Amino acid sequence: TLEQLAAQSERKFRITRTRYDKTPPRAEMIELAVPLRPWWNTGTKINFSDKGDVGEDGATECIQFVVQVAAHARFTRTGDDLRMRLDISLKDSLCGLHTTVTDVFGRPVSVKLSVVNPRESLVLPGHGMPKKGRPDARGALFIDFYVKYPTYGLTPAQVATLREIL
Numbered sequence: 001t002l003e004q005l006a007a008q009s010e011r012k013f014r015i016t017r018t019r020y021d022k023t024p025p026r027a028e029m030i031e032l033a034v035p036l037r038p039w040w041n042t043g044t045k046i047n048f049s050d051k052g053d054v055g056e057d058g059a060t061e062c063i064q065f066v067v068q069v070a071a072h073a074r075f076t077r078t079g080d081d082l083r084m085r086l087d088i089s090l091k092d093s094l095c096g097l098h099t100t101v102t103d104v105f106g107r108p109v110s111v112k113l114s115v116v117n118p119r120e121s122l123v124l125p126g127h128g129m130p131k132k133g134r135p136d137a138r139g140a141l142f143i144d145f146y147v148k149y150p151t152y153g154l155t156p157a158q159v160a161t162l163r164e165i166l
Contacts, residue, residue: 019054039132080139
């Protein structure tokens with residue numbers, strides 16, 4: 001998940017390899033720890049040399065893991081940047097918005113805007129994924145605002161008031 005990559009956690013895998021250098025060949029269980037890195041994407045290959053099957057001559061094969069990052073419920077990723085969608089009411093769009101969102105690290109981020117245009121995006125530098133080779137630097141978090149319009153009709157008096165104000 002994005003959270004596991006961002007936190008640089010570790011995934012442990014228990015694998016079974018076959019040793020053909022023993023008679024008879026036997027299965028052997030080993031555990032491998034894969035340290036996760038934030039800059040990895042789906043398709044990144046991690047190789048463990050000398051951890052695969054052991055041949056008759058004692059040579060050990062390589063094991064390769066291919067990263068598959070699970071789709072996230074709130075964020076999409078582009079490089080080091082993250083993007084999320086935030087649905088807001090028409091009232092918040094016109095009168096201002098003050099809310100809190102949670103970034104990929106689980107930290108609250110305050111969002112305060114006076115007016116939000118439909119399909120507007122807010123860029124929050126430093127709230128994306130950590131950058132490769134620069135652990136103190138992070139990408140940006142893009143918040144895309146989608147205005148939810150009322151599903152009910154307005155009264156003639158409300159329409160008149162809106163026309164006067166707008």
